[in-house]
Amino acid sequence: MGLRDYLFPKNKIEAQESPAVLSDVFSYYPPIDLVAINRSEAITIPAVVRCVNLIKGIIGSMQLKTYAKATDEELPNLPWVNQITKYAPNNVTIGWIVDSLIFYGVAYLRIEEIYQDDNRPARFEYIANNRVTTQLNPKGTFVEYYRIDGEAVPMSGLGSLVTIQSPIEGILYTGARTLRAAVDLEKAASVAASTPQPAGIIKNSGADLGEREVASLLQAWKTARASRSTAYLTSSLSYEATQFSPKDMMYTESIQNMAVQIARLCNVPAYYLSADMNNSMTYSNVQDERRQFVALSLQPYICAVEDRLSMDDITPNTQKISFDIDSGFLRANPLERLQVIEKMLALNLITVEQARAMEELSPNGNN
Numbered sequence: 424m425g426l427r428d429y430l431f432p433k434n435k436i437e438a439q440e441s442p443a444v445l446s447d448v449f450s451y452y453p454p455i456d457l458v459a460i461n462r463s464e465a466i467t468i469p470a471v472v473r474c475v476n477l478i479k480g481i482i483g484s485m486q487l488k489t490y491a492k493a494t495d496e497e498l499p500n501l502p503w504v505n506q507i508t509k510y511a512p513n514n515v516t517i518g519w520i521v522d523s524l525i526f527y528g529v530a531y532l533r534i535e536e537i538y539q540d541d542n543r544p545a546r547f548e549y550i551a552n553n554r555v556t557t558q559l560n561p562k563g564t565f566v567e568y569y570r571i572d573g574e575a576v577p578m579s580g581l582g583s584l585v586t587i588q589s590p591i592e593g594i595l596y597t598g599a600r601t602l603r604a605a606v607d608l609e610k611a612a613s614v615a616a617s618t619p620q621p622a623g624i625i626k627n628s629g630a631d632l633g634e635r636e637v638a639s640l641l642q643a644w645k646t647a648r649a650s651r652s653t654a655y656l657t658s659s660l661s662y663e664a665t666q667f668s669p670k671d672m673m674y675t676e677s678i679q680n681m682a683v684q685i686a687r688l689c690n691v692p693a694y695y696l697s698a699d700m701n702n703s704m705t706y707s708n709v710q711d712e713r714r715q716f717v718a719l720s721l722q723p724y725i726c727a728v729e730d731r732l733s734m735d736d737i738t739p740n741t742q743k744i745s746f747d748i749d750s751g752f753l754r755a756n757p758l759e760r761l762q763v764i765e766k767m768l769a770l771n772l773i774t775v776e777q778a779r780a781m782e783e784l785s786p787n788g789n790n
Contacts, residue, residue, distance in 0.1 A: 460595060460602045462526050462553075468605045470682040471594075473696050474689035475525055482721055483518030485746040487732070492743050504744060507532070507547050516549050520587060521724050525689070527552045528593035532585040533571070544737055547585065555584070587731045591690070591723050598688040605681045612678065629659030690720050710759075717748065 465471050487505075489498040507516045523530035529552070536546035556570045569576050569584050577583045594602065625644065632640070656662060686693040695716075717725075725746055731737075732744040764781060767773045773781075 460599050460606065462595065464606055465526065465595060465602045468602065468609060468685065470605070470685040470696050471602070471689070474685060474691045475522060477691060477695060478525060478689070478721060478724065479518040479521040482521050482724055482728075482746070483514040485517075485725075485748060486750070487513065487517075487744055488747050489738075490743050490745055492741055498742060501545075503544065503546050508535070508549055509546055510548065517728070519549055519551075520728060523552050524587065524589040524591075524593070524724050524727055526593050526595050528589045528591065528596070530587040530589075531555050531569075532587070533576070534581055534583050534585065537581060541739075542580070543739075544585070550584065585731070585737065587727055589723060589727045594688050598685075601681075601684050601688055605685060608677055608681055623663050625656075626661045626663065627659055628661070690723075692716065692720070 466475070487500070489500050489504055490496065491498055505513065507513055520530040520532070531550040531552065532547040533550050534544045534546075535548050537543065538545050550571060554572050556573075558567045558570070558575075559565065560567050566586075568578055571584075625640070682696050683693050686696050692715075725748070729743070729745050733742070738744055760782070764773070764778045768775070768778060
């Protein structure tokens with residue numbers, strides 16, 4: 424150890440020292456329940472796709488910015504804030520981080536580069552949840568170490584994992600039965616749609632037929648039903664349906680009800696899924712609707728990402744990382760923005776130059 428290292432020791436930055444197990448211990452292991460469902464199955468449900476795309480699409484489109492904790496002054500971003508991983512732009516990376524939070528309740532980033540002056544991360548790589556396994560302590564209260572693709576990784580420095588934990592448990596665990604029922608319902612509706620004639624039996628009131636004649640009759644019946652809806656049977660044969668029609672099975676109503684259940688599971692208003700059963704909620708304008716959606720649906724995931732990236736092992740404790748919500752999803756229309764700026768100028772709360780900056784205009788007024 425040199426004199427400089429002795430006088431100015433580097434911080435030992437750990438991804439998250441022994442992350443605590445805050446939810447059910449079994450959620451850290453692959454589910455073994457008979458109704459368990461994985462992401463590849465859940466994402467085939469149209470209502471789930473809609474909810475996930477809404478949440479991850481909106482949050483992924485927001486920019487990350489650095490602020491001073493004491494004054495909320497905007498500071499220049501470090502390179503990794505503008506591009507978390509060198510393999511993809513931030514909207515893709517953040518989108519998949521939120522995707523992991525929705526389905527699993529936790530997302531993983533592997534540290535790929537570090538700054539030499541303070542050992543804090545300089546670049547990350549997103550790691551899919553199905554590649555990560557955990558080893559808990561004997562009491563199941565803390566994570567001792569992680570494995571990626573079966574190989575143990577360090578708990579600090581290069582190659583270690585930064586875990587982003589959601590305050591909401593993943594829907595693969597909390598909604599396993601609902602999602603399994605939705606998958607089964609979609610399969611049943613698909614089978615019914617692909618079957619032009621309900622299942623049934625053909626009765627023969629005449630002489631018995633041999634096995635070959637019966638097989639030939641059934642094959643001819645199946646082929647004819649696939650090409651035309653009108654059937655003809657001789658006087659000795661009769662057809663009796665043994666399966667309810669799709670209308671009798673009420674598939675449309677069941678799918679609509681299941682969409683409402685999934686909307687509740689994902690904490691998304693049902694009218695976003697066109698499943699607004701018994702919905703009497705009204706909004707005064709689009710901005711109020713969006714604020715409601717951010718507060719009730721997006722905020723848990725936004726806070727999970729912001730708070731984790733603002734922890735001292737990643738960002739200096741005098742700074743914080745936040746999403747720029749107001750300049751994107753909640754950006755007011757031009758008339759409302761100008762009215763606010765006009766009042767702020769009248770009260771001498773901002774200068775003309777600051778007003779131009781708020782509207783992304785250059786100091787000389789040229790766009």
